[in-house]
Amino acid sequence: MTASETDELLVRRFQDGSSDAFETLVQRHGARVYNLCLRILGDAEEAADASQETFLAALRKLSSFRGDAAFTTWLHRVAVNTCYDSLRKKRRRPMLQLAPDEGDERPEPSLPTPDHAEGVALSVDVAQALAQVPEEFRVVLVLADVQDLPYEEIAAVLDIPVGTVKSRVFRGRAALGKALGVTQGEPSGASRTSEEEA
């Protein structure tokens, strides 16, 4: 039964011409890829599209997969890159809409400042707060604390040093804590600042 086969064996069977093997890989990793995309993109519909695109990209690229990395590492890399593409497209969209107008004269849209974000974070849930975490920290945070990947594997997925992974994980966690507004009203925050200055 394919359910008991390792990913690597399924990949080999796919490379030998079995489309059933790829189907099993999709079933096995569909939820994982979807949740990764969902937490990075913060939108269910975009996550579904990105998951689909991830597997289609995997389908296209799997013939050249050499097995130097574990299949899950490789699939995470494909998924993260797909999410980055999706985020880039999303950033580009409003710019394209502005293009025909005299965009230079337009005031910047009023994005929430960190302080404002902190002010409203008390009323938002974790998923919404996660969307406020800067992209480069959010991706690592999701890989570490949502996908539960070890630092070494995250380093392999993103092709960055392990030390950078740890640093980004920590800063992502702190940014999420801040976005959740957990320090709102805590007197210790202010006293610490004055302590540091002293």
Place this chain on the structure above:
Amino acid sequence: MNHPYEQLADLMDGSLDERELAGVQAHLASCASCRQDIDLATRGARAARSLPVENPPPDLHRRVVGAGGGRGTPAWYRWAGAAAAAAAVIAIAIALPNVGGERERATDAAGGSEVSLPLAGDVEYSREEQDYDADALQDLAQSATASRGQMATDAAAAELAGDSTAAVRCVTRAFDNQQTGRLTRLIRARFEGQEAYIAVYLEGPGAGEPPDTVAVWAASSKDCTVLSYASARI
């Protein structure tokens, strides 16, 4: 002040040795910002880990594999395994989106009424009465490796020009996610009784290397869905 974020992550994980721990504690004693960050990061990590695992959309599998409703796997997927076995599907420079995208926009900008050949100079377009099947598609792939076939005549070219605009639009939509080779030939014909476009692509390993594979696709001209695929090594 430089903040030792990497060591602070290790501190949260409890993976610092005694000497490293002493160093981080010394820093924390003098850095209120890092103490606050530790507090925030602890809460942030707990929140991130509390996120529920959501179910993927029920149609994700169908969207990828196309096997929903017990209707079997679509043609484009069935050949994918075989294509992998032949190592024939290798990404190269994206010619198709250029053909479909830019030319289509040019035509739209002209109001859609002006007829100008929308295909690149090295892409031929023709109509045939032939009803292709999988074997015929394979034969076409084989023959295309030796000859690119007959070009449309000048008289036919003008008549076909408007038709080819729709064809390019259709194959662009049908193959956008799967095909990365260079479109060289488009045929309006039939595939297993359905009105279809047959598209011939040259694929190669990229990096300036010449094409090494001919890929032939069939797509329904009605709804631009992929019907079949064949390939042959050059």
